[in-house]
Amino acid sequence: MQLIREQFPILHQDINGHPLIYLDSAATSQKPRSVIDAVKRYYEWDNANVHRGVHTLGSRATDAYEGAREKVAKFIHAASTQEIIFTRGTTASLNLVASSYARAVCGEGDEIVITPMEHHANLIPWQQVVKATGATLKYIPMQPDGTITIEDVEKTITNRTKIVSVTHVSNVLGTINPIKEITAIAHRHGAVMVVDGAQSAPHMKVDVQDLDCDFYAFSGHKMCAPTGIGVLYGKKALLESMEPIEFGGEMIDHVDLTDATWKELPWKFEGGTPIIAGAVGLGAAIDFLTEIGLDVIEEHEHKLSAYAYDRLLTLDDITIYGPVQNRSGLVTFNLGDVHPHDVATVLDTKGVAVRAGHHCCQPLMRWLNVSSTARASFYLYNTEEDVDRLVDALKQTGEFFGHAIG
Incomplete structure (x- = not known):
């Protein structure tokens, strides 16, 4: 663990006179030295536009950019690099599916099925x-602990369902949804399965062919890569049937004064100068995570989440949200009637960084009957000592606001 932590320069600093405890990786992860160096090296040695140039820098930049695509395809076990579209992030990837695919196939009386826990x-x-x-938007109901059952999935998806779109892992509850089983049900009814993988791709092994999902979206910045780079995986046949939503350079094949044709996959969806340095950083991040092992990372986070859950339960005035078992590496909570922003502010004075607010899940907040929550989220560089610091800081926060905590 010490060797891993040494790879992250940002962690070795004091915040408000205390060693930084970073517990906000669900919002964005920190970056290891190898990723920082890869981006720096690109800008210092290989900076050029891709695909069009025949000079040495252009060739090296193109090799780095397309090499990153190959790493992504291998990372999620895609069948081909043609199924890997670089985007700005999970949001852009999901919007691409909604704008290009869903608007073309959905009509009056059709259904799109999601859950109340969605970002x-x-x-x-x-x-x-x-x-x-x-079309109609339908919701798979949730159980009191924030999970969904296969029985409810079966009841919600019908032969009128065109699209099912579900988060792999909830960014608030930590719920890990049974994507493979949901996909099978969706396909049985002729629906297409879309997966929000923002909180899963950084933390567990993902095999899109085993899941059999049709689209899978995730972001680089949550998995040790730079901000501004993301991925949309799509099955080749579906991507080929879709029209681009951005037009201009890079994505065209032939243009005349009245019409144009598009390049083949994946480039027809990557109009304009792409996010080259971001892709280089994403490739370096994949190398870093793969060397450690996603199975090792997942096991570490599950143990840390369980430890945090148990330690937080020792506090008298705490409410924890989400399932007890089979949860990802985060814990969302409220401390008595203290506003989460106040909790996060006091924790920051102790050097502990957590997220507070509605976490871009306002309907879920209403389902939980709260306006906002605090969230501690963990990654491969966190330790049990970080959790202990969080709990100690929460005790001091409770004392500050007049609560007897623990």
Whole structure:
């Protein structure tokens, strides 16, 4: 663990006179030295536009960019690099599916099925689709612990369902949804399965062919890569049937004064100068995570989450949200009637960084009957000592606001 932590320069600093305890990786992860160096090296030695140039720098930049695509395909076990589209992130990936695919196939009386736990990025695009097409938005009901059952999935998806879009892992509850089983049900009814993988791809092994999902979206910045780079995986046949939503350079094959044709996959969806340095950083991040092992990372986070859950339960005035078992590496909570923003502010004075707010999940907050929560989220560089610091800081926070905690 010490060797891993040494790879992250940002962790070795004091915040408000205390060693930094970073517990906000669900929002964005920190970056290891190898990723920082890879981006720096690109800008210092290989900076050029890709695909079009025949000079040495252009060739090296193209090799680095397309090499990153190959790493992504291998990382999630895609059948081909043609199924890997680089985007700005999970939000852009989901919007691409909604705008290009869903609006073309949905109509009056059709259904799009999601859950109440979805991030706004996997909710608002579908709201816009149903407004534009006359389709209906349906929700798989949730159990009191924040999970969904296969029985409810079976009841919600019908032969009128065109699209099912579900988060792999909830960014609030930590719920790990049974994507493979949901996909099988969706396909049985002729529906397409879309997966929000923002909180899963960084933390567990993902095999899109085994899951059999049709689309899978995730972001680089949550998995040790730079901000501004993301991925949309799509089955080749579906991507080939879709029209681009951004037009211009890079994505064209032939242009005349009245019409144009598009390049083959994946480039027809990557109009304009792409996010080259971001892709280089994503490739370096994949190398870093793969060397450690996603199975090792997942096991470490599950143990840390369980430890945090148990330690937080020792506090008298704490409410923890989400399932007890089979949860991802985060714990969302409230401390008595203290506003989560106040909790996070006091924790920050102790050097402990957590997220507070509605976490881009306002409908879920209403389902929980709260306006906001605090969230501690863990990654491969966190330790049990970090959790102990969180609990100690929460005790001091409770004392500050007049609560007897623990």
